[in-house]
Amino acid sequence: MTASIDPGGDSHGPAISVTGLRKSYGSLEAVGGIDLTVQRGEVFALLGPNGAGKTTTVEILEGHRERDGGEVNVLGHDPEHGGRAFRQQIGIVLQETGVEPYLSVEETVALFRGYYPDPLPLEEVLEVVGLTEQRATRVRRLSGGQQRRLDVAVGLCGNPELLFLDEPTTGFDPSARRDAWEVVRNLSSLGTTVLLTTHYMDEAESLAGRVAILARGRIVAEGRPDELIQGDEVVTISFRSPGRHATLLDGITNAATSDGAVTIHTTTATATLFELTRRATERGVELEGLTVTRPTLEDAYLALTAAEGTESAETSEGGESAGGTASGSR
């Protein structure tokens, strides 16, 4: 096991730097030698199917699980030996946080701020998570989305340089998700580094500057979402009587007609659309149901994880539980 890198921490260099990280539970290799770098101020998303090794990796980075091998540097510390100084520099927002239901929002934030030597000002915490108006509301009266924002508030109280956000919007309705995304953007504008795990590809695409996709304990792709998204754009037109308009497609490659719908795979969607609309306009034909779709991060993710094969691994005999699981002030 490597020794502590810099007990006092380090305000330069990447926020997270991982080389050759390995962790097994009994005979099951959960993390099989991953390399990862997260720069300061980045929002970085760790993606992957169930059992891919995300939680194991994140818990090692948080200092709540021991690794079997590899080098790990988080804010200049080896998380296994970082101690109090390390814990005061990070914030953790788990999927479930045990906050006291009878306290108000403000009392909750004040309580958690009290655990830190240099907490974020109370007003700022409330503002970043959008709970200023609910400051006097009891926790049990908050909506699910507001409670989740309070979880983030708790993780933020210590003014962390790095915040771990575990599936921050699971179970949210669409508008609560957008609100939560706004919170992450606010954090990012404060300069906080965010390591996010999520199963929602649109969330990763919208929030993360870079993502890493894990499958079976290995990183199968890493980069900016737009770098990982590959493939043709697809132009679709649905005619009620496609036979009458077949000549519109003369000379247009990669066009296929099925059930009255024409799909055209193209790497030059603008030129294809221009040609189609020119022909249609000349002939007075309406291009019904015209759509252009671009591949998404979800398409890239599904292709990458399918290629790796993602059946859940068999249960191992070597179970082990992580250390503390409370949020914020461990």
Ligand code: ATP
């Ligand atoms: P999910 O998306 O479902 O949370 P994950 O990507 O976070 O999955 P991990 O929780 O890191 O994946 O699990 C990786 C593998 O290690 C899985 O096969 C899991 O069953 C196994 N595993 C995780 N924790 C333990 C443990 N404490 N003891 C034994 N096996 C474990």
